[in-house]
Amino acid sequence: MKLKELLNYLPEDEHVYITGHVHPDGDCLGAALGLYQVLNKYRKTTVVLEERPESYKYLSGFSAINNYEEIKTKLDEIYKTKYSLIVMDSGDISRIDPVKEMFNQATRTINIDHHESNNNYGDYNYVDAKASSTCEMIGVLIGLLENDFTELTKEIAECLYTGIVYDTGVFRHSNTRKQTHKIAAYLVDEDIDFTWIINKMYHARSVTSVKAMKYALDNLKLVNEDKIVITVITNEVLEKDGLIKSDTESVVSFLNEIEGPIVSAFFLETVKGQFKVSFRANSFMNVCRVAKKFGGGGHIKASGCTVTGTREEVIDMVLKELDLEYKRNN
Ligand code: 5GP
Ligand code: MN
Numbered sequence: 001m002k003l004k005e006l007l008n009y010l011p012e013d014e015h016v017y018i019t020g021h022v023h024p025d026g027d028c029l030g031a032a033l034g035l036y037q038v039l040n041k042y043r044k045t046t047v048v049l050e051e052r053p054e055s056y057k058y059l060s061g062f063s064a065i066n067n068y069e070e071i072k073t074k075l076d077e078i079y080k081t082k083y084s085l086i087v088m089d090s091g092d093i094s095r096i097d098p099v100k101e102m103f104n105q106a107t108r109t110i111n112i113d114h115h116e117s118n119n120n121y122g123d124y125n126y127v128d129a130k131a132s133s134t135c136e137m138i139g140v141l142i143g144l145l146e147n148d149f150t151e152l153t154k155e156i157a158e159c160l161y162t163g164i165v166y167d168t169g170v171f172r173h174s175n176t177r178k179q180t181h182k183i184a185a186y187l188v189d190e191d192i193d194f195t196w197i198i199n200k201m202y203h204a205r206s207v208t209s210v211k212a213m214k215y216a217l218d219n220l221k222l223v224n225e226d227k228i229v230i231t232v233i234t235n236e237v238l239e240k241d242g243l244i245k246s247d248t249e250s251v252v253s254f255l256n257e258i259e260g261p262i263v264s265a266f267f268l269e270t271v272k273g274q275f276k277v278s279f280r281a282n283s284f285m286n287v288c289r290v291a292k293k294f295g296g297g298g299h300i301k302a303s304g305c306t307v308t309g310t311r312e313e314v315i316d317m318v319l320k321e322l323d324l325e326y327k328r329n330n
Contacts (some may be wrong), residue, residue, distance in 0.1 A: 002108065003038065009110070014043070016086070020090060023050065042261060044196045091115035110318050115129065133168065133175075134174050142156075160187055161187045173302075229263075233266075262281060273309065277305050288303040290322055
């Protein structure tokens with residue numbers, strides 16, 4: 001999809017809301033804020049996300065984000081109007097569950113995403129499972145591959161670069177393609193401080209995130225003849241040490257760097273009896289298929305789901321499915 005098509009699809013007199021998945025990450029924030037800055041010139045546009053994660057406050061447009069608490073107070077008025085809702089970086093609408101009613105009541109919905117598991121839930125779907133990130137797709141949308149830089153500003157470049165770097169693990173994951181580098185090169189041409197962005201995202205750790213990592217490594221286990229590496233952080237530990245979910249963000253990718261195992265799974269008990277499971281695979285395993293068994297999804301090599309039960313029950317259920325997936329390939 002190109003910007004012109006998107007604008008043709010969005011009536012001039014209707015408000016456009018941009019949202020993304022719960023616990024917005026670098027790609028979700030970068031894409032939402034990047035597109036916001038483009039669209040805001042043509043349509044009245046508002047970004048709605050669950051929260052404003054402090055570590056991304058350098059992104060232009062950050063302070064204009066409406067969090068769920070703020071939008072809740074305006075919903076009755078919004079429902080009286082005609083509006084379009086653009087959902088970004090979300091494989092299915094359960095990923096925007098807290099604002100699902102906003103989706104249901106929208107005059108038109110647009111789904112912009114790169115997840116393998118995307119089920120084309122929008123009225124208009126711009127889905128590219130080969131794209132490294134939603135941010136790469138926004139780069140395509142504004143015409144960078146046709147050498148059209150009219151929409152690009154330094155601020156937008158910082159947003160899109162942040163998302164590309166986040167979802168590719170700094171151009172390292174197999175979702176990185178020639179086009180990813182090309183788009184990144186055009187963004188770098190806007191004179192962005194890419195060293196600062198990469199360092200901020202990947203080489204700066206809070207004390208609490210180091211505590212979370214220590215706990216995760218202390219509890220690491222190799223199972224299934226050392227083919228699977230798992231670890232868990234319980235809700236009790238989170239509360240005792242004052243850790244938050246974002247402190248645990250780099251745990252699963254760290255596990256995946258261990259040589260030997262082919263898949264890693266990180267179990268984070270976000271609320272008592274409810275585990276957010278993150279999977280990373282470094283070979284032929286399709287962890288998206290495993291996540292889907294539990295109502296989740298994602299990409300072939302990086303996916304997630306939420307599973308309810310005790311620590312033992314959840315780990316047992318997930319390991320069984322991982323084992324089945326392993327056997328499918330052997
Ligand atoms: P993470 O484990 O880092 O939270 O997520 C890895 C990938 O899987 C991300 O692309 C994310 O969007 C996707 N993902 C994580 N949890 C879920 C989930 O519960 N449902 C779906 N559909 N995708 C998820
Ligand atoms: Mn993404």
